[in-house]
Amino acid sequence: MNYPQQKPRGFFRRFFGGIGSIITFCRNTLLNIFFIFFLILILVAIGSSAPKPLPEKFALRVAPSGVLVDQRTYMDTASLLLKDENEESETLVRDVVEAINRAADDNRIDSIVLELGGLRGGGITKMSEIGQALQTFKAKGKHILAVNDGYSQDQYFLASYADEIYLHKMGEVQLTGFGRYITYYKTALEKLGVNVHVFRSGKYKDYVEPFLRDNMSDESREHNAQWLNALWAQYTKTVETQRKLPEGSLNQLINNLDSKLVEVKGNSAQLALNEKLVDKLVSRNEIDNLLIEKFGKSDEGNYYNAVGVHSYLAEAHLHKLPKADQVGLIVASGTIQDGHQQEGSIGSENFVEILRSVEEDESVKALVIRIDSGGGSAFASEIIRAEIEAIRKRNIPIYISMGSVAASGGYWMATAGDEIWATPTTITGSIGVFGAFPTLENSLQKIGLNTDGVSTTELGGALSIDRPLAPKMNSVIQSGVDHTYQSFIELVADARKKDVAQIHEIAQGHVWTGVKAKEIGLVDNLGTLNDVIAAAANKADLKDYSVKLITQKLSPKEEFIRKLVGEDAKGFIPKSLFKPLADLSLVQQELSPLLKPLLALQKMTDPQGIYASCLECVSP
Template sequence: MSSTNPGLIRRVLSGLWRLLTWIRTSLANLVFLVLILVLVVALLPKDAAQMPDKTALRIAPGGYLVDQYSYVDPLSQILEQDQERTETRVRDIVDAINAASQDERITSIVLDLNYLIGGGLSKLQEISHALDAFKQSGKPIYAISDAYSQEQYYLASHSDHIMMHPMGAVILTGYGSYRNYFKSALDKLSLNMHVFRVGEYKDAVEPYLRDQMSDASREHNSQWLNELWSEYTQYVEQQRELNVGGVNDYINNLDTHLAKQDGNPAATAKALNLVDHLFSHHQQREFLVDKLGKDEELDDYKALEYEDYLAFVQQEKLPEADKVGLIVAKGVILDGEQPEGSIGGDTLAQLIRDARDNDDIRALVMRVDSGGGSAFASEIIRQEMELTRQKGIPILISMGSVAASGGYWISMSADEVWATPSTITGSIGVFSAFPTIENSLEKMGISTDGVGTTELAGALRMDRPLSPLAKDILQQSVNSIYQQFLDIVATSRQTTSARIHEVAQGRVWTGRAAKDLDLVDHLGDLNDTIAAAAQLAELDNYDVFEVKKQLSPSEMFAKQLAGELAQVSHFASLSSSPLLDMLKSAESQFQPLIKLLNSGDPRSVYAQCLECVAP
């Protein structure tokens, strides 16, 4: 008996293993066949969609408002079909609204603001201008959201009917700028932060030198924050016909207002005329169905997504021979080649050359949305713009939410500089910083010693004290680049370096204040700047041609495939596989290293405004 049992057990286990292998192989083949089927279905030609005769335009921005989408490799787009939108391009929304205001097929706009996170007052204002023009056509605007953040409410204030859930709230807080300060922590860790800067207001490095905000930093940050908040409150009060100071009263006396409504924030908002209707989801849908008609197929109100509408409009438009080129410069300015969402000195310089060599481009607009970065990369970009101007191509700058420090530097080779009233700009100043850890190592019993052939050999080692000679060299380098910055601005603004120094020193200004100080030429949004560029080039009919980095053939195919797959709902379940989770984890581990490799400057001197973050 005992001699037969092992053979029987082996046969049973072997059979189970073969069964498991067959099941695993079959499932893998099945998944592969499903994937092939999905790809075939996605790539099959589809019937051309028809533009409805009468419909509302639904605008549901998701994530942050941006001037340019951050680069996501096409493979990730394919694998992450279920991810919520993290960015929405402002220009797409503005173009759709502007077209809809003149289109008799569009009866109204529905702003679904549930998914909007933020994006800065300047970008909100650009959408607001388009909404104002739409309202002048006599068509209504409806806003829906479970609750309203400060950014969401700014857009909602344009609506004829603002609807909110009975358990929602209008959350307004005002603008603020708060940072952590590390001086005491660095002292406890025996870390020495050597900072070299020019400008009393260049406070990007203050957190490493102090334990609290300096008086100079408090002064200039308070000024631009209060100016932006005044822009916000005045506009909302005008749209909602509130008393002057009504928004600040709502915030500063919220406890009193809540007490009158038994602590109910939704009822408080309605009582103060911040919203018009407190509706459940069902009531919101029924209200909109009554106003806009019913889509029987979707069992919802009749509306067309703005992305789909924009595609219809672009198909119907006849192309023009003359072009106004548009280049978007968004993000931190870094050296070398960089993907979209960051500004690479070499990448942006190549785009400017591409525009210069395109005979159809008669004028060029560069949209700047950057707090700066590498001074070296900023100058590479500015020089390329200067060469383009010398060829006789008008160049205009459109400043977005932020065009400060290095962002202002690259704006100084233009025929005209435009900013929105709420643009954050200026911050004309530079800094460099170098940490050393010799005291920390000493506490652990580690010392550094050796020999060198010159006074500078090993001078920039983090484990050695920074010598007086090295300190003097670094400070002189910063002083030199600051003077170069002043001279560039003075030449562009047709004034003296001494005059620019008075309003520089790292100080931040709003677009409106910058106009008064002659740091910019005009106030207006991107469309205003494009129109001005066409006028300079004497163009009556033109198209806007966006100059951007070209994808490789494989990237173009994968991107197209990703767009098609987004419409195939069965594919979404693949994005939760363990393999994809492992890939995402690996990607997150490498991101800090990638950012470190992308942050270099030959002289380690930066024209960047770290506090310039659009509120």
């Protein structure tokens, strides 16, 4: 057989073929380099995962960073790479509490140093849980110091638990009280030609007020003042008790701050010392020397001998084995939404999957659900509540622990528990329902756009955003909202063994503190998360048990990527490579206040457009 002779390759074919070969070679080489690079990262991560031996004697350094949370917000790979190595944006409350409680019984530790400069907030409820652990530590005859250049209101609350508070000579203690101010959009929306159609049940349900008014309604002002004053009373009582100050002294100081500053010629640090808010004014060198003198010098640099919370817990968990009997802990934090959501939000489908994993785990003898949510989708709340109720058929005690807030949809979920526990400063209640639907027909007319057409019924196309809302559809939606509200209060009445009329009287969207909620029968007991875990274990008659945190499972691919870009690996990756993404992130942060109303609407994913949610319902 004769084969056709190949034509000789021309110059251009040889030229471009050579370029292609070079590109292929470079691509394969780069892939191999990256593969080796990733292997090195894995080896480094594994090699450095073993905690270093801790000193024989040391101080526990408690330095919460960012915002105190019950559950960290999900971060994608890019966000993990952009994370500031020196400061976390969130601190888990239960990590801090566990470290302090362990330190109370650890003979190597006789002191805690509170370094609070990185704390950005988190609410009086979460800080009180840390405070309770600090009180337990002091009750063992141990000592607590607080050091900082200056103290914000939140930082000072935790500092007040210390035996000694040090303040920089040019610092200040910023006490102003609690306040709640809301931006109202009514006039702006009118100028833009946006019509927001609102449907609600409950005269205190003020989530939608910013779209309807330019100021706070009397009902909203009434109930917001109630819980704000109650929380501030708890703040002042705690600080005045810890610092042994006369009752009412904090309010007197704040209300006369201008004249008191004049008396000390504007020296805020001296005023704090005079008012016995702090014990000593120091420079940075003085406090560094004082700490080194008290605790000894660290082996690593010119620093006092201390171990941080993460390093301390790493050693504690190294040989920790789960017990045969376990109390399961599930954290429900964020807005309640339909479908699958990442951590930091509560997705109905994710949460159902987590709950069903408990049903399959024979080692879990009791379950605690920690709720830190102002609510969200009524439909998603019901899906989760029904699943919690289904688990109780296994005769597993299910106890609810309310965090800073467990209101509206958060309370809806809570009704399925055997017992509901809140902290004294928890924000709960807000038992009410609303619906919202914006239309843009006026906006479109302003730029010359009009909508017209035909439909087979009076409701055809009634929910189009470019048309006025049909009167009959207005009635349809309001009926759905009223029905959901009635279902809500009947659900609560059944769970709390009360008449529907009694629940309606304390519902209507009204917000209550944990103390008041216990008085009116919305919660059973007051206590911290650890108190609830102990109560659930006691109900299940568990003597020797461990706590099992039950979380949403990551895919193998995601776990692999997160390991690579975690704390051990990210130091190898030049941050400059991601500067454009970092700049974009900063722009998004600057724009976030302007986009707030749009972001709120974006989370409204309820299939029926009906929500049980509390506007910015967070504990100060």
